[in-house]
Amino acid sequence: MTGQWWSCGQDGRVHLRLVADEAATILGLMHEVREILTGAADDPIMQRLFPRAYLDPTEESAEQTWRALAGPDLLRERLDRLRRLAGHLEPVALGEHTAPLVLGEEAEADWMGALNDIRLTLGGAIGVSDDHAADDEPDDDDPQGPAWHLYHVLTYFHGELIDLLLDRLPEAGSDDI
Amino acid sequence: MRATSLPGIVREPQIDDVPETDQPWIVIVWNDPVNLMSYVVFVFQKLFGYSREKATRLMMQVHHEGRAVVTSGARHECESSVARLHAYGLWATLQHDE
Numbered sequence: 001m002t003g004q005w006w007s008c009g010q011d012g013r014v015h016l017r018l019v020a021d022e023a024a025t026i027l028g029l030m031h032e033v034r035e036i037l038t039g040a041a042d043d044p045i046m047q048r049l050f051p052r053a054y055l056d057p058t059e060e061s062a063e064q065t066w067r068a069l070a071g072p073d074l075l076r077e078r079l080d081r082l083r084r085l086a087g088h089l090e091p092v093a094l095g096e097h098t099a100p101l102v103l104g105e106e107a108e109a110d111w112m113g114a115l116n117d118i119r120l121t122l123g124g125a126i127g128v129s130d131d132h133a134a135d136d137e138p139d140d141d142d143p144q145g146p147a148w149h150l151y152h153v154l155t156y157f158h159g160e161l162i163d164l165l166l167d168r169l170p171e172a173g174s175d176d177i
Numbered sequence: 178m179r180a181t182s183l184p185g186i187v188r189e190p191q192i193d194d195v196p197e198t199d200q201p202w203i204v205i206v207w208n209d210p211v212n213l214m215s216y217v218v219f220v221f222q223k224l225f226g227y228s229r230e231k232a233t234r235l236m237m238q239v240h241h242e243g244r245a246v247v248t249s250g251a252r253h254e255c256e257s258s259v260a261r262l263h264a265y266g267l268w269a270t271l272q273h274d275e
Contacts, residue, residue: 048209048268053259055270062252070260077264116216116266123211130210155213162215166229169219173228 006160014108015100023092029118030082036121037078045124081110115158122151200273202255204248207268208239220265
């Protein structure tokens with residue numbers, strides 16, 4: 001199965017073909033996510049990336065305990081995967097690495113999570129909502145037009161990887177709920 | 178799932194029995210406009226080992242009804258599941274079973 005960017009190599013591993021400009025664009029977006037992650041906790045995008053576990057106000061104590069334990073690990077995981085991916089992308093963006101990137105299992109998980117963080121961050125910034133759907137075409141004079149276009153491209157980019165990884169998952173499972 | 182005793186057989190209480198009064202907790206995943214449907218299916222299969230059919234059914238429930246119960250268990254298990262769902266960027270919460 002071969003898409004525009006992602007494919008399965010003969011070695012069974014996921015391959016990623018990016019030109020330098022594409023790698024540079026993704027690096028820029030990863031930098032923006034990193035800025036949010038290391039910025040104000042009350043930023044709306046931070047609140048989306050680190051939502052509450054308990055909606056019941058009588059469980060506030062459990063919520064705070066859970067946040068104190070799970071929050072730092074989740075933040076560290078998000079930052080670490082961005083850092084790892086940046087390490088792979090920088091040589092591509094600089095034109096030093098032109099062969100496809102070959103992903104190990106950790107890199108697959110890194111890309112899946114990081115691309116979703118990028119889309120959540122970009123989507124939050126441009127106001128993606130159920131009313132303002134992602135498949136609405138922006139007006140020609142919309143100053144956020146380029147950001148919407150980028151969001152669309154990222155959606156295809158992420159979607160291609162998801163479809164490839166879904167293809168490799170078994171149909172059957174352990175349905176025990 | 179607790180093992181049920183056969184009728185007429187007295188089961189000695191075990192030291193690590195779950196108390197009868199421990200209500201089960203449920204994990205709910207909420208809809209949001211960014212997450213791709215295919216991504217949600219992937220996460221449900223990857224995290225919970227569900228079949229494609231079940232993962233898709235739960236995803237469609239999130240999509241159409243705004244939320245779906247995706248797993249249940251003890252509080253600490255559900256807290257752990259919520260954290261893992263958040264790491265994938267899904268919006269999940271836990272509460273007492275309805």
